[in-house]
Amino acid sequence: MSLLWLRVAVILYGIAALAVLPAALYDRPRWRHIAVPAALGGVFFHFVSIVETLIAAHRALPVDTHEALSWLGLLLAAAFLLLAVRFRTVSFGIFLLPVAVLLAIVPAFHPGNETLASPQLGLQLRTGWLLLHIALLLAAYAALFLSLVASLLYLIQERRLKQKASIRTPRLPPLETLDQIALKALLFGLPCMTAGLLIGSVLALETTGPAFFADPKVLLSLAMWIVYMLMIFIRRQSGLRGRRAVYLSSFVFLGVLAVWAANSLSAVHRFKTP
Amino acid sequence: MSHKPNSNPAESSSLLLLGVNHTTAPVEVRERLAIPTERLADATRTLAGQPGVREALILSTCNRVELLTVQDHTNHEPPLTSDAPGIGMLRFLEQYLHVRVIDIQPHVYEHREREAIRHLFRVASSLDSMVVGEPQILGQVKQSWSVAREVGAIKSTDSLSSTLDPLLQRAFSVAKRVRTETRIGSSTVSIASVAAELARKIFGSLAGKTVLLVGAGKMSDLTARHLIQNGCTTLLVSNRTSERAEAIAAALRSPAAAGVVTGVVPFEQLHHQSHRADIVITSTGAGQVFTTLEARALLQRRRNRPVFFIDIAVPRDVDPAVNGLEGCFVYDIDDLQQVAAQNQTVRGRETEAAESIVSHEVARYSDRLAQAPATESIKQLLLDAEATRQAEIARLTAHQTLSAEQLAAIDRLTRSLTAKLLHPQLARLRADLREPGDDTD
Numbered sequence: 001m002s003l004l005w006l007r008v009a010v011i012l013y014g015i016a017a018l019a020v021l022p023a024a025l026y027d028r029p030r031w032r033h034i035a036v037p038a039a040l041g042g043v044f045f046h047f048v049s050i051v052e053t054l055i056a057a058h059r060a061l062p063v064d065t066h067e068a069l070s071w072l073g074l075l076l077a078a079a080f081l082l083l084a085v086r087f088r089t090v091s092f093g094i095f096l097l098p099v100a101v102l103l104a105i106v107p108a109f110h111p112g113n114e115t116l117a118s119p120q121l122g123l124q125l126r127t128g129w130l131l132l133h134i135a136l137l138l139a140a141y142a143a144l145f146l147s148l149v150a151s152l153l154y155l156i157q158e159r160r161l162k163q164k165a166s167i168r169t170p171r172l173p174p175l176e177t178l179d180q181i182a183l184k185a186l187l188f189g190l191p192c193m194t195a196g197l198l199i200g201s202v203l204a205l206e207t208t209g210p211a212f213f214a215d216p217k218v219l220l221s222l223a224m225w226i227v228y229m230l231m232i233f234i235r236r237q238s239g240l241r242g243r244r245a246v247y248l249s250s251f252v253f254l255g256v257l258a259v260w261a262a263n264s265l266s267a268v269h270r271f272k273t274p
Numbered sequence: 275m276s277h278k279p280n281s282n283p284a285e286s287s288s289l290l291l292l293g294v295n296h297t298t299a300p301v302e303v304r305e306r307l308a309i310p311t312e313r314l315a316d317a318t319r320t321l322a323g324q325p326g327v328r329e330a331l332i333l334s335t336c337n338r339v340e341l342l343t344v345q346d347h348t349n350h351e352p353p354l355t356s357d358a359p360g361i362g363m364l365r366f367l368e369q370y371l372h373v374r375v376i377d378i379q380p381h382v383y384e385h386r387e388r389e390a391i392r393h394l395f396r397v398a399s400s401l402d403s404m405v406v407g408e409p410q411i412l413g414q415v416k417q418s419w420s421v422a423r424e425v426g427a428i429k430s431t432d433s434l435s436s437t438l439d440p441l442l443q444r445a446f447s448v449a450k451r452v453r454t455e456t457r458i459g460s461s462t463v464s465i466a467s468v469a470a471e472l473a474r475k476i477f478g479s480l481a482g483k484t485v486l487l488v489g490a491g492k493m494s495d496l497t498a499r500h501l502i503q504n505g506c507t508t509l510l511v512s513n514r515t516s517e518r519a520e521a522i523a524a525a526l527r528s529p530a531a532a533g534v535v536t537g538v539v540p541f542e543q544l545h546h547q548s549h550r551a552d553i554v555i556t557s558t559g560a561g562q563v564f565t566t567l568e569a570r571a572l573l574q575r576r577r578n579r580p581v582f583f584i585d586i587a588v589p590r591d592v593d594p595a596v597n598g599l600e601g602c603f604v605y606d607i608d609d610l611q612q613v614a615a616q617n618q619t620v621r622g623r624e625t626e627a628a629e630s631i632v633s634h635e636v637a638r639y640s641d642r643l644a645q646a647p648a649t650e651s652i653k654q655l656l657l658d659a660e661a662t663r664q665a666e667i668a669r670l671t672a673h674q675t676l677s678a679e680q681l682a683a684i685d686r687l688t689r690s691l692t693a694k695l696l697h698p699q700l701a702r703l704r705a706d707l708r709e710p711g712d713d714t715d
Contacts, residue, residue: 030454175475
């Protein structure tokens, strides 16, 4: 049943992702009346699906990559709704919703059957700390992606204003709003990432010992955290905006992807098929 | 003064609208007829108290003065000519505002019944405004309606004799429909409003933003005023002569712009202080007041926060190359005019769609009004028949004791008989209701 709800959520995300295009790109604001409720429905069914899965499996954590990706999709869709309510804009949906669809479609139609490699960690699956570790890092990833999207939209809006194109279409938020969203997303993501990494490190020290810090994924994660912090520092100090902000955000985002991909090199985070 | 005859002469009341607007009367006439807000309640009460007037509303804005009334034909002698109520309203203007009928009559338009409904719907939807699509008019109509209700010149919709209240409510929903289903109000067409709209695209809310006015000119003053009206809170003025700058700042420090801080920037200090401004309006005509060099320095001092240059001068004050710098947005007078022209084109297209909505709504509302008497007749006929049937059954049961089965059979029989006897009359009335009006545009 939980897969059914996830599939419903994917379909609703898909509808929202399509409806957001005329609303944001072709100045057809009435389409937002389809996009926002569809995304809201998607988030609801996605949440129901996750809760059902966890209850059925008698655990409180996603244990495979697909599930973790699905959680990230939920966070991105929720971020879209939050921005639609707070800033009355659906433009972010152009990027956030298709990614949410992609992240949720794999677990919906091809559920993973992986488990965590470490047996000791398996024992800790019911602990809230591990849940917090995963949730905080996923929130940090979502915030970083949101910041990248905001920077991209800033670039598009800036170009349009400079080219003196029709000021009416597409409907994008004002530059300052986009800049604020980009910065606030980063400022939200930093404590999430810091706390997530700290919790993960303490848990790993308890189970793996100091050898944990030689793990490539852990090293990459720490490097990314430093870059993340540097990015915020540069943005705040120099007021970095526009093209250069997009380059910087893209660079950090690539770093995040590298950290994610490092699962295959990690002894701690590697998933295996039972 | 032109008018259409009353389409429903048999009815006990008729709708009459009389007024002047920016297309029929010059400002000298409009200002003599304008009724200030503080006198609106008294004027509306006085108009409603005129002989033959059952309900009344006065709409008085800078571009129009209109009197909308429901003329009552039940308690008064019918007018000798169909012009009489209009003349009566002109007499009201003459007495209340001390203007001569002969002076205003050539500028006055008059609409009755269906045309009055159409005119009201068009006014509320901002299709009859000087700047089509401007949003203020709906608020002004609502204010007039509210005043008229307060003084009892418009009866509540609950009252059976109310005509204006449902009509006004309908006008508001038509205006809302026009605004949501078309993009008539989404594009601005004046240079000053285009500049404000562009500023909002950059800064979002203009609250707390600083405007720097460099040089003097009617258009730049107007743009600065518009930006202040849109929320900018600090206005800096820079001019070659400091006295002139002080005078401009004082002129822009209007009572309406309470809370706005103004200041003067010495012209020689312009490049050192221009970073304080988020929006720079230039109109010196001296050429190249801001080059890329100065703009770069300005951006550096602003820590790359965006700055919007509105260059109204000819020759231009801001080097076009400044627009190439990240964070600088330069719009000269041609750019602004081009945007305004684009918006005007869009607005023209949307006006057609809006007119179509209004026509459709006028037809619906007129049909409903026309059908109201027939609907009432059907209701009354059914009520009378049922009362007669019940009375006959009561008379029968008073003389005879009947079983429950017999009573049920009599009930069925009388119902069936009543329905069959009434059928021809009801069919005729319903046919009248269904008959399409001749008013589809």
